Amino acid sequence: MKDELQEFERYLEHLGGGLGHADRQAGLRGYCIGLMAPLARKSVEPMAAHLAPQATRSRHQSLHHFVAQSSWSDEEMLRRVAQWVVPAMDFEDGGWWIVDDTGFPKQGEHSVGVARQYCGMLGKQDNCQVAVSVSLACQAGSLPTAWQLYLPQQWADDRARREKAGVPEDVLFATKWQIAQAQIEHLVEQGAPKHTVLADAGYGVVTAFREGLTAMGLTYVVGVTGQVTVWPPGHAPLGPRPRSGRGVVATRQRLGDARHERPLCVKEVALGLEPTQWQSIEWREGTNFTLRSRFARVRVHAAHREHLRT
Template sequence: MTTVVEVADLGVAAFCDELFSSMTRSDQRRWAEVYVRGLVSVPGRKSIRRICDDVVGWRADQCLQQFLNQSPWRWEPVRRALAQHAVAALQPKAWIVDDVVFPKNGGSSVGVARQYASSERRMLNCQLGIGVFMANEHASCAVTWRLRLPESWDNDHVRRSRARLPEDERSLPRWQHILDVIDELAGWGCTVPPILTDACDQRQIQPLVRGLEKRGLRYVIRVPENASMFDSLGARRVLAETSCRRPKAKWLTNLSAIRLPELIGLVHLSHQTDRDMARLRDEFGLRHFEGRSYAGWHHHVTLVSAAHAYWTLQQLECGSDALNVV
């Protein structure tokens, strides 16, 4: 397993200055940099206390906790800047939509419920999220996120109030989250490459396909084995051989002009995001969030993405082999 590299003070400072320029207050920008530094450099669990001890040098736990969970800074401008960094550095060949599971104890954290986690293939008490990675054959970066709310949270006014969940945030099907997040990225001026996602465990795939077709977007979607149901959509079906945990898979695509080796190359980009999702979980503290609020969750995943993006860009500049090792 690779370890997180040591970071140069001036490098991470310059990166954070640009990425967090949308934050209106200097103390917000300062705490954002502290958190990113901690996520990159603190070994093991990225607790707020350990980050404060290692980066700040004094017990600033309450200040950092407040910045993450109560501070009103908006995460969307930070993600937009992050997406622009990723586009410039990676020139992505695909946007890959991936699921992420946040196992939790208790039922107070925003969006938590006992629910089926398809990536784990079992029922868990957890939060479910969606991340969008910009990827090429060398690296990938998660640039934006969605939290999937269970239906049980829609009318639970007590838990919604405690988690400071906005009134308009409701349970949505996965396909709607995917279309919404693509619309968000396109609205930021990002040119949309092929969309790649695994939907073989989803009951509703046709709305996603129709939504992508309506937007004039290209896609490669892993579908169930009974993919004959898609004949009416006019898309080409491809049976692609993949390795590791996916010995055989069926993919639906509208890339009619692409050669099969190129198509399989796109499919294999998901292995890169698998590695980077593992890094986010194991090395950058994605599952280590200490809080229950809706804003806190979004703040945390945004800053985790920033820390991982900084590390990735440093590795690309150095031509490091660490990008392909987990």
């Protein structure tokens, strides 16, 4: 236990180097201890009651000031956490960048970015905040390396609401995929390794997101919905229209009338596969049993509608 406490103190000292002012050290220490405490709610008020039962009010004020008003950099804190943790991660079997968003259920409407939107924690639409993150992962675990609150359009356009909540002027509306792409670009610019990017269909269906990853030299494995269109084997667009002798040279591909001249949605491709092309694969150890699903692999090319003309 003594060694663990000493390691904890070294960790806090490492993080504290990024706070900017020494007087924020106490706030960092109290907040970290509160996060590790066996509390049902990890908000400032129950933390203060746990840390200082005889002086809860004053401890609440100091913790709240540290979390909500002190101008330390959350990006610097994430960087320092990564400096501490990444050297202990084993990338011998490969590494991945995992793009995801996390919902935090909320009761009121004053927390920054709160709105009725999809909350993964609840599995449905509800009142919540959503944060977009990029995590570095290996076989043994993962570590958040970028984290940004998603600001819905109604928040971004409401000047009075922004001013009351203290949203900076330079924070504008951006879709979740745009936030994730900017986070990955920033990591790459800082020299992060170019591991494969993993993301669910919320990001994978966006052509611009996939193309952005390719432009950065990153490979990716992303989910898509059954409505995404592709060119499977034996299907291809027509070439550009022949030049008529006037005007600019046509460069866009064309869709034909025949079925083999039109892209298919992923669902159509899957339903058209032979039974022998499917394999049953165990893909994860679940809590009570091994998870198994049917998979098929077919090489296709994405059908970008913006490059096509009927």
